[in-house]
Amino acid sequence: MADILVVDDRPANRDLLATLLGYSGHRIMEAGDGSEALELARSDPPDLIIADILMPVMDGFSLARRIRTDPRLAEVPIIFQTAHYLTEEVRRLAQECGVEHILSKPIEPEQLLQIVNEAFVHPHTPSSLPKTAEFHQQHLQLLANKLYQKVTELEQANIRLHQLSLTDELTGINNRRGFMFHAEELLKFGRRAGYPLCLLYLDVDDLKDINDGFGHAAGDAALRETACILSRSFRGSDIIARLGATNLLYWRWIQPGTKSIPFKNDCRAIWTYSMLNLILVILFRLAWVLSQWI
Numbered sequence: 001m002a003d004i005l006v007v008d009d010r011p012a013n014r015d016l017l018a019t020l021l022g023y024s025g026h027r028i029m030e031a032g033d034g035s036e037a038l039e040l041a042r043s044d045p046p047d048l049i050i051a052d053i054l055m056p057v058m059d060g061f062s063l064a065r066r067i068r069t070d071p072r073l074a075e076v077p078i079i080f081q082t083a084h085y086l087t088e089e090v091r092r093l094a095q096e097c098g099v100e101h102i103l104s105k106p107i108e109p110e111q112l113l114q115i116v117n118e119a120f121v122h123p124h125t126p127s128s129l130p131k132t133a134e135f136h137q138q139h140l141q142l143l144a145n146k147l148y149q150k151v152t153e154l155e156q157a158n159i160r161l162h163q164l165s166l167t168d169e170l171t172g173i174n175n176r177r178g179f180m181f182h183a184e185e186l187l188k189f190g191r192r193a194g195y196p197l198c199l200l201y202l203d204v205d206d207l208k209d210i211n212d213g214f215g216h217a218a219g220d221a222a223l224r225e226t227a228c229i230l231s232r233s234f235r236g237s238d239i240i241a242r243l244g245a246t247n248l249l250y251w252r253w254i255q256p257g258t259k260s261i262p263f264k265n266d267c268r269a270i271w272t273y274s275m276l277n278l279i280l281v282i283l284f285r286l287a288w289v290l291s292q293w294i
Contacts, residue, residue, distance in 0.1 A: 001025040002047035007037040034058025064097035077119040171227035179241035200250040
């Protein structure tokens with residue numbers, strides 16, 4: 001069996017590889033970054049190195065290049081593992097450093113053991129390393145591209161998290177936090193433009209009876225349908241929110257000079273349409289229940 005050096009900044013990843021490879025009888029050495037791995041390899045040369053690419057202090061590429069320039073370690077096979085770097089640029093740069101195999105995370109045990117065996121049977125070392133300036137340029141460009149990608153992903157994730165924090169999960173309209181966030185902006189606009197604001201408070205009656213009689217799925221459907229009707233009926237600039245279990249709010253600005261509430265008749269029509277839809281939901285639910293008994 002062989003001595004294998006596992007290099008990863010995450011202890012859980014090292015433990016997983018150590019467990020899988022330990023079952024095959026290999027002796028496992030561990031390092032948390034490339035610098036620690038290089039020092040350990042020089043003091044106790046391993047038969048194989050499995051290294052993560054993205055690590056602090058010294059990443060996998062720098063480690064591989066240092067290994068290849070050390071006469072005592074130049075022939076040691078190296079396997080990369082990564083959850084991020086799987087592009088052709090990465091594979092090309094890895095091959096130039098004498099790394100033929102790249103494992104993707106999460107690692108499948110069968111794939112890991114197969115590649116480890118291949119690395120021992122067919123070791124791959126470069127005939128010549130790329131020039132230092134060329135290597136550093138490619139390396140830095142690769143890191144810059146990955147950093148830009150991660151920053152973009154982080155910005156998108158922050159936007160999604162912000163939207164989720166303001167949205168009611170059941171209905172898809174604003175929650176209490178979302179209402180307060182948007183209402184503050186609408187209030188500032190109304191004050192600045194001199195527009196009055198109108199607040200409409202809605203309460204969905206008898207929702208408990210629907211839940212008790214037809215199940216919570218029917219009650220949820222009633223709330224979703226009510227929110228959907230309100231969203232389709234009013235302007236996109238208006239604020240619609242769910243503040244409590246059955247409490248909905250609608251807030252909008254009104255153009256100065258309007259003599260009556262502009263959406264009075266709309267609200268009546270919307271409520272009638274809403275009741276018809278809720279009745280249909282209940283009838284469909286009742287029909288489904290009856291079909292289970294027949």
